[in-house]
Amino acid sequence: MIISSVNKLIAEEYHNIGLWFIVSFIFGIALYFALPSEPQIWQILLVLPAFIVIFIIIRNSFLSKTLLLILFCCYLGVIVGKIRYLTANTYHIDTIIKSKIYGTIKKIHPTSRGVILVIDNCHVETLDSYNKLTSIKISAFRKQVHNITIGDQVAFNATLYPLTSNKLMINELSFNILAYFNNISAIGYATSSVKLVQSNNQNNGLLSYKLITTIEHIRIKIYDRVIDILDSYLGGFINAILLGENHALNKDIIISMRQAGVSHILCISGLHLSMVAIALFIGCRFILNLSTTVAFNCDVRTIAIIMSLIGSFCYLVLAGGHIATIRAFIMTSTTMVVVLIKRGVVPLRLVGLAAIIILLFNPEYIMHPSFQLSFIAVISLISCYELQSITQQHKFNVDQKDILSKIQLFFESNIYSSAIASIATAPIVIYHFYSFPNYSVLANLLIVPLTAFWVMPLTLISLLLMPFNIENYSLLLAGQGVDVIIKIAKIISTLPYAVTYFGHIDDVSLLIYLFGFLWLVIWHKPWRMIGVVIIIIAIIRTALVSKPDLVFNGELTALGIKNSNSKFEIHASSNMPDFFLNYWSNWYGQNEILFRNSAIKTFNHRIITNSGKIVAIRFKNTDECVPADLIISVIPNDKCKYTTAKIIDAAILNKSNIVEVYCHKQKCEYKTKLKSDRFKLS
Incomplete structure (x- = not known):
């Protein structure tokens, strides 16, 4: 009786089962990284015959086949994690090294005190056993770095540390995972000037390498131009939202934005890329429609969509390809393609597609807070959009032209979306950062519109004007907007009870919450409310877990x-x-x-x-x-x-x-x- 009822419920929501396959695949990747020891290839392959045998036995049972396929997707997630591990092959040092280093500059990240250099093709002069190092991260003062750029071969003295040399981190595994898959072998600091051995223009590298170095050169020029026009205080903020370069951000700004609950503004996200895509689409369509010949003889909408896709991709590359930006680009581009072929769009499937594409190539991103927060926030907003539309359509006529009603609708939507995203991501925020900003809804209500309608448009206009060297005024205006944002964040962060410190959340409680959350948002029938019960169980369990003596x-x-x-x-x-x-x-x-x-x-x-x-x-x-x-x-x-x-x-x-x-x-x-x-x- 129970099995037949479950079969009926699943059959009614057959179109949503595919989302659980994606969830299981993601869980399989997380399971791989959570294993206490590295699984051997033969151990993983040993499970495959069991799946085949069980599938043959239960092939006539719809419920059993569905559950088995969900487990198989989890198994595929483990395989993807293992393949990524085998292809990374990063060597780490296990002791402190003081030596002369030779290598090629891969990236340059400006900081408030100097730069962070990512050095590729490393050669440690005194220790041949460490010449297997892939890349290292080196901090250097400004006075130690002169006239070097991406692709230059350099030499310098440095002190290198193992990635786990400081054992004070209570949860350090995710840091090691991300460093390993980014091919970072060691971190350290320069103890001498970084001297040029061979300049980039003398190297004859591969075309792909030259393309990457060219992009990095452009990023550096944009960064320097912004700092020249604005000071490092405001310019650092602009560079963070434009290029994703947040190493040089003022520490006080970071703390204020974090405690106000708007630190996501400092990261390039879907907000930024979506604005680029929309602006390009509207702009191209407007320009093409100015010509009656083009408007009557060409599909203006199709051309505008294609130009928007190209421009969005260029911005994605220029911005450094951050997780949230990649997710937004995949969803935006897929939506535009679907519109072109005149098919319907299922938003949650787009989110799942974006997650699969990202994790297939970089499964280690599952450990990154940016990945988790970005996807949970988007899923929660998509799932709650239908309820919002129903309630607001009841209050406002869609065709109503009343300006005051539209302003009211805008602010209500902003409050609604900020509250939903804040509540949904709260456990993830607490899990990673051990605290939660209490006034995040208020801060988002004030700061997000300023960013969306003032700072970002002027920043993008400045970017387009840079080739003509006439971006001064637009950047100065954007800087004034940034100044207002910083002041608002500081005021909110200093309010009484601005931040609540919860402490750590254990892995089991977080997994229970995520399962309940996904159960609530994926299913559409009344049994989705079981997810609320599961979430409550996770909250109670978290509250009952005692702190160590x-x-x-x-x-x-x-x-x-x-x-x-x-x-x-x-x-x-x-x-x-x-x-x-x-x-x-x-x-x-x-x-x-x-x-x-x-x-x-x-x-x-x-x-x-x-x-x-x-x-x-x-x-x-x-x-x-x-x-x-x-x-x-x-x-x-x-x-x-x-x-x-x-x-x-x-x-x-x-x-x-x-x-x-x-x-x-x-x-x-x-x-x-x-x-x-x-x-x-x-």
Whole structure:
């Protein structure tokens, strides 16, 4: 009876099942990256015969076949992840290197203090064993860099660090994954001037390489031109939304925009590319219609669409090909092509198509906050658009010409879309950044229109005027708009209770939420409301998860303790960077930094938790064995032999970066963050 009812429901929503195939494929990619160890090819291929056999057995059952195909899409996701891993082949260093480096400049990212250079074809002079390095990221001051550009061969002294040299990150795997697939072998800083060995115009590279370097040259010229006309304060903002170059953004601007809930404005997104596409379409159509000959003898709309596609692609390349921009381009171009062939458009399928195309070539993007936030926001807006249209059409006649009604409709739509996107993406934001801006709807209501109708149009006009060297006035006007945006963001970010710090969300709670969210937006029948129940379960589970009483860094660098006021105190040496102090505090769910300068390795510790349990941390191999409920011993051959207490010994610590301790009235438990050798070839 139940199976037949489910079969009937699925049959009624047959057209939506394909979306679950896409969801399963994406989950398979995420599953691959979440595995504790790298799966072997034979292990993956071993599953394929099982799928074939099961499919033959259940081929007459519609429900069983559907579920099996969903699982098979998940399996394909794992395969895509494995193929990407095999093609990357990035080598990482495992120790600090000080040497002379030779290489070719691949990218130049200006910063507030200098530049970040991405060096390709690296050669480390003193250590032949490290000449397998693919690319490295080097920071340099302005005074160290003179008259170099993309494609130049350079030489300089540098200090290189392993990507995981700082073990203070509690969740560092996603960083390693993105670095591995970007072919980054090491990071570091230049200790000498970067000297030119051979200029780019003397190299005879491949045509594709020359094309890439030409594009990068154009980007640099645009960047410099914007900074010349505007100062680095306002120019850095313009370059962020025009070119995606946000390394030189003022730190105060970044903090204000983030705490106001409009940091997405600083990233090139669908808003920017959609404006380019619409502007080109309207502009081309208007110009072509000026000629009656062209208007009567040519398909003006088709020509305008083609020109819009070409222009959008050029902007995509110029903007650096960011995730949200690629997603927007795929959706926009597909929509235009569908309009050309006069077919209907299913928006959620366009989103799924964009996700598949992006992840087929770069499955590691699944770990990137930009990918997750962009797609969740778009899906939520598409799914809620129908409800908005119904409610607003009830209030306003579509043909109504009343200006006040249209203004009211605009602001209501803005509030509605901002609220929906903020609510839908809130768990993702909290998962990655541990906090949530409370006034994001207000900030978006004020700042998004300013960006869409003032700053972006003038910025795009300036871009078109740059070849003629007459962009000064339009850029200055755009800069005034940026100044207004920054002031609004600063005011909102300083309001009382502007930000709530939630702390970390565990992976399981986030997965439950995402499943409930997708269940709600994909299905159309009343059973979609089960998704609301699943989301509520995820929220309750998140609220019930307790915070650790103690966080111990496995590399013996830092110790976090929940004090008697349930505040998180960080005990570490004075050279712990401010970034990590903020990171640890926000991870725990507080903005306030309680730092205690302590050389924790120099003596043994006895910590009494709020539940009365005792945690002992042993650094010195002494005969003084303190009774405790849980022992953390970094000593390989500890003299103390405990029989009743739980022990986290040196063997466990060698496998773990982070230990979280949870104590209750009955006992103490612990969780470990296992070290992973995945995505690290050394």
